[in-house]
Amino acid sequence: GRRIRKGAKMTYTTTYHSPLGIITLASDGEYLTGLWFNDQKYFGSTLTHNSIDKELPIFIQTKAWLDIYFNGEIPTFLPPLRYNTTVFREMVWNILLTIPYGTVITYKDIAQEIAKQTGQKSMSAQAIGGAVGHNPISLIIPCHRVVGTSGSLTGYAGGLNRKNELLQREKVNMTNLFVPSKKNL
Structure with missing residues (x-):
């Protein structure tokens, strides 16, 4: 080679x-x-x-x-990815890779999963938010599928309008989701 x-x-x-x-x-x-x-x-x-x-x-x-x-279809393959990062961020990004197309999970869900994987009682959703936000491979590692517990489309590095658009493209049920108003940010 x-x-x-x-x-x-x-x-x-x-x-x-x-x-x-x-x-x-x-x-x-x-x-x-x-x-x-x-x-x-x-x-x-x-x-x-x-x-x-x-x-x-x-x-x-x-x-x-x-x-x-x-095109509105679900890719059936993943290009080979490489990230040089912390063990913690890698764990979070690997969970993101398991979120199915057209579904969302919360920062709290990820925090509970990381706590379970690391044998800790709990994990801060803020720490999860930081790791999700620093994902260097947008879309493919689907950080846009993570929402706040309240349904808020909080914190997307690509912009909340774009996150909203991506979720709508994936035909996510948007009933309980909302773009936070400026005063709530």
């Missing part, structure tokens, strides 16, 4: 034009390492200074996933 020199931290990027705005994809050459809406919070958190714009097999695969998703 191809050999990559250790320590050579090269990042490759490309863009994808989605119905909800331009998306930047990032890769280490083999795995998908980032996917952000261009105006979102923590944009480019995994990018290195020397990134090259280049079309790679991983990007072709990810764009195929995005095409299926934005």
Whole structure:
């Protein structure tokens, strides 16, 4: 196979034009390492200074996933993902990967699951919120499917209107969900 020199931290990027705005994809050459809406919070958190714009097999695969998703269908595969992060964030992101298309869970649900996995009595929903918010691979790791216990579409790095739109695209039952008013944020 191809050999990559250790320590050579090269990042490759490309863009994808989605119905909800331009998306930047990032890769280490083999795995998908980032996917952000261009105006979102923590944009480019995994990018290195020397990134090259280049079309790679991983990007072709990810764009195929995005095409299926934005067509209103459920992708049946996952591009290979890589994240260099804390054990805690990785646990949270792995739970996000299990949330089925068209459903939502709460930060509290995730907190209870992490507490169970780590043998703790409880876990702070705020800590979960921080980990969810720093997810570097939007959409594919579906952080938009996490809502507040009250049904509030709180805290989406890509913006609450976009989160609302993504959930509607997935035909989530929006009856008990709402965009919080400015004064409640």
